[in-house]
Amino acid sequence: MSEPSHTLSDSVKQAILAEVPKYPEPRSALLMALHFVQAEIGHVPLAVQREIAALLGLRPIEVREVVTFYPMYHEHPVGKRNIQVCVNIACALAGARKVVRGLEERLGVRVGERTPDGAYSIEEVQCLGSCGTAVCVQVNNEPFIENVRPDRVDDLLRTVG
Amino acid sequence: MAVERYLLPPDGADWRSLDAYRRAGGYEAAQRALQGLAPEAVIEEVKASGLRGRGGAGFSTGQKWSFMPKPGGPKPTFIACNGDESEPGTFKDRQIVERNPHLLVEGLIITAHAIGARAAYVYLRGEYVTGFRTLVTAVDEARAAGLLGSRHCGIEREFDVHVMRGAGAYICGEETGMIESAEGKKGQPRKRPPFPAVYGLWGCPTTVNNVETISQVPAIIRKGAAWFKSIGTPTSTGNTLYGISGHVNRPGVYELPLGTPLREIIEVHAGGVRNGKRLKAIIPGGVSMPVLSAEQVDVRMDHESLKQAGTLLGTGGIVVIDETACMVRAAIVIARFFRHESCGQCTQCREGTAWLYKLLRRIESGQGSLADLETIDQVGGYMEGQTICALSDAAAWAATGFLRRFRSEFEAHVHGKGCPLPESFEP
Numbered sequence A: 001m002s003e004p005s006h007t008l009s010d011s012v013k014q015a016i017l018a019e020v021p022k023y024p025e026p027r028s029a030l031l032m033a034l035h036f037v038q039a040e041i042g043h044v045p046l047a048v049q050r051e052i053a054a055l056l057g058l059r060p061i062e063v064r065e066v067v068t069f070y071p072m073y074h075e076h077p078v079g080k081r082n083i084q085v086c087v088n089i090a091c092a093l094a095g096a097r098k099v100v101r102g103l104e105e106r107l108g109v110r111v112g113e114r115t116p117d118g119a120y121s122i123e124e125v126q127c128l129g130s131c132g133t134a135v136c137v138q139v140n141n142e143p144f145i146e147n148v149r150p151d152r153v154d155d156l157l158r159t160v161g
Numbered sequence B: 001m002a003v004e005r006y007l008l009p010p011d012g013a014d015w016r017s018l019d020a021y022r023r024a025g026g027y028e029a030a031q032r033a034l035q036g037l038a039p040e041a042v043i044e045e046v047k048a049s050g051l052r053g054r055g056g057a058g059f060s061t062g063q064k065w066s067f068m069p070k071p072g073g074p075k076p077t078f079i080a081c082n083g084d085e086s087e088p089g090t091f092k093d094r095q096i097v098e099r100n101p102h103l104l105v106e107g108l109i110i111t112a113h114a115i116g117a118r119a120a121y122v123y124l125r126g127e128y129v130t131g132f133r134t135l136v137t138a139v140d141e142a143r144a145a146g147l148l149g150s151r152h153c154g155i156e157r158e159f160d161v162h163v164m165r166g167a168g169a170y171i172c173g174e175e176t177g178m179i180e181s182a183e184g185k186k187g188q189p190r191k192r193p194p195f196p197a198v199y200g201l202w203g204c205p206t207t208v209n210n211v212e213t214i215s216q217v218p219a220i221i222r223k224g225a226a227w228f229k230s231i232g233t234p235t236s237t238g239n240t241l242y243g244i245s246g247h248v249n250r251p252g253v254y255e256l257p258l259g260t261p262l263r264e265i266i267e268v269h270a271g272g273v274r275n276g277k278r279l280k281a282i283i284p285g286g287v288s289m290p291v292l293s294a295e296q297v298d299v300r301m302d303h304e305s306l307k308q309a310g311t312l313l314g315t316g317g318i319v320v321i322d323e324t325a326c327m328v329r330a331a332i333v334i335a336r337f338f339r340h341e342s343c344g345q346c347t348q349c350r351e352g353t354a355w356l357y358k359l360l361r362r363i364e365s366g367q368g369s370l371a372d373l374e375t376i377d378q379v380g381g382y383m384e385g386q387t388i389c390a391l392s393d394a395a396a397w398a399a400t401g402f403l404r405r406f407r408s409e410f411e412a413h414v415h416g417k418g419c420p421l422p423e424s425f426e427p
Helices: A010-022 A026-041 A046-056 A060-069 A089-093 A096-107 A153-160 B018-023 B028-036 B039-049 B061-066 B093-099 B101-115 B129-144 B175-182 B211-223 B225-229 B262-269 B303-308 B327-341 B347-364 B370-383 B391-405 B407-415
Strands: A081-086 A120-125 A137-139 B078-083 B119-124 B149-152 B155-165 B206-210 B239-246 B252-257 B279-283 B317-322
Touching (some): A010 A026, A010 A046, A026 A046, A026 B155, A046 A060, A089 B239, A089 B317, A096 A153, A137 A153, B018 B129, B028 B101, B039 B101, B039 B211, B039 B225, B061 B101, B061 B206, B061 B211, B078 B211, B093 B101, B093 B239, B101 B129, B101 B211, B119 B129, B175 B206, B206 B211, B239 B262, B252 B262, B262 B279, B327 B347, B327 B391, B370 B391
Parallel strands (some): A081 A120, B078 B119, B119 B155, B239 B317
Antiparallel strands (some): B149 B155, B239 B252, B279 B317
């Protein structure tokens, strides 16, 4: 299945241009720009990276090296609901591995994959900064789902929507 | 005696709005400092308070500020406020940005006055979406009320606060990694010197302070250095936000004086170890800091006491581990984290973090030998003090720390060809 082609929408372009004056150099708006794109499209395709580069006066590689350096950006499509499970120490102690396995069983895909209909993907992430409410899960860039119980993965999936 | 809080609002109180924060005495310290205190006087007061950075390194805040050039130089100066908090076990700055964002803004206003900064950039970790919204709302409110901008708090001087978001890389909590990231680049730390006070954001003099550090400043100005010094120990002054997580009944963030005994934090505040289990290990200040064994639980949580105990205070993020947990597995989780977060520019760190993870995996699976244990120490030795930033040191301390404190459990994996604690959590 080929992915639809994407371009920078006018609203995202406006949001990026509104970000630029906050910094002495336009390049500093890059991380926020990529967040805006990902919130709209779900990932940051190469074609859009080139548009952002042109907008901020950068070479395309200067955008791409940032996209590929930071775990929160995806160059390729992930599921519409990208379920990120923290597997670091506090969450691991609270049973994060069981949460991951439960999601894999119910969705029929492994970590790093997305379901055939493109609805879900599972990702293991490092500490989300919610150690007091382990296990912590984040879907896309929405507020955390906290205190996830490893024996209640069905409840988690209902919350994920 | 009840602890007097000044970082977090009282239970049940909502101080997120400007009105609520002002009703609680908010922004009085900023008004007083800007209208009544010379910048040098603010720096002297903060120096006298003994305030040390709450981001992990514990450096004197007043001293750091005094490294900044005098105002009126050829380049503008900036505050880079570090809210990237990604050290596993650490979730305290989030409490400030989500529950008391104006405290941070007020602290930034006073700090900017002290060092002559034109703007502050708060670099918040990208996952903190609620904190980002709350803080941006607070900044907008403060700007609309004339507390920020070209004429702020009644004085003619430009100062504004901007909130920016990271994107999931732990290394951006390292001060120069954060500066690179804020400039729109990969967050790879810079070589020092030059230090940020000379060459920081966009090549301009910059002070890098953690969110909690900046949030300590209003109380110091309001109540004075002597009051601040009366809290804590002589060399670790003031309250701090201890995050406590893992196998305890009431995990969370507790505002308590520096020097509070670890046992008190675990047993009184966090309600003790869960399910009546026995305490086994405690990570005292985020996973970068060497682990303590249960026998060390009477240590006080301040810089000097923890140093004597062979570890460090770090971020004050306490992870409590009970007797059911396998220490090799705990070390694996942490080694996997550092392998993932190494930025890759220094060979010792890039290769060393991967080696430590592989060695620990092999030991856990029962395929390891006693020689592998020596190799962990050897690799750790190659990683310390050899790299641009301290991530490599932290990865080495964590792995060798677990090995040193729980060596017999590591050896049991070798002799028994597998984990002696099959009921343990999985890595």
